[in-house]
Amino acid sequence: MSGWRLLLTRPAEECAALAATLAAAGEFGSSLPLLDIEALPPTAEQQRIARELNRYCAVIVVSKPAARLGLALLAQHGPATLTPAWFTVGAASATVLAAEGLTVQFPERGDDSEALLQLPSLRAALAGPTPRVLIMRGEDGRELLAEQLTALGAHVDYLPLYRRRLPDYPPATLLRRIEAERLNGLVVSSGQGFEHLRQLAGDAWPRLAQWPLFVPSPRVAELARAAGAQRVVDCRGASAAALLAALQETPAAAL
Structure with missing residues (x-):
């Protein structure tokens, strides 16, 4: 102790x-x-992104709530086969995705955006001529990650899935x-x-x-x-x- x-x-x-x-x-x-995690109301934009998921070379899931809600959305509106490379910031989110059969990459040391950006597999996913990356997240957050991905030549979209609120005390x-x-x-x-x-x-x-x-x-x-x-x-x-x-x-x- x-x-x-x-x-x-x-x-x-x-x-x-x-x-x-x-x-x-x-x-x-x-x-x-x-x-407190509160799922956002379903939107047509969410459904459109889910249907068009395979246009992204990489999907980054930033938290366990994003993983759970993203999987639920894809089960309803996503393509039958998911072709992007999947990444998470930490092992816990990866476990949620892997339980559904997805192959997920995450940094072994330092579960933060900086460590994720150093992954060779992420750099390889961005190697194409017009890389597009989707970040599954809450209403906000990971802006630095998006900025750094953009600096590497990627087009970045967000898929907001939930909001975090302070419980009443x-x-x-x-x-x-x-x-x-x-x-x-x-x-x-x-x-x-x-x-x-x-x-x-x-x-x-x-x-x-x-x-x-x-x-x-x-x-x-x-x-x-x-x-x-x-x-x-x-x-x-x-x-x-x-x-x-x-x-x-x-x-x-x-x-």
């Missing part, structure tokens, strides 16, 4: 899975989901939870998760900004530091393994 007692903020199902993994490793995690829920369970670290899995953390913290944010904050990528680390977070730890990935490695490398401190 490293002495960490962490606030976990992923969607409820993912929080529960992460808490169980941490417990098996002797670490404590308290689940307070700050992201009574005032002071966040601070009460941290104090009641003697937590000494905060974990967020995305930029939007961090924004929801700040929103829920409200006037208590300057105090909570002193807590160690574990984030999944340099981009989220930069966002957190710009907002005043004083002790940011970049796990270089959103997986449980990446978090556990960061916990072992970062001494816990009493607060």
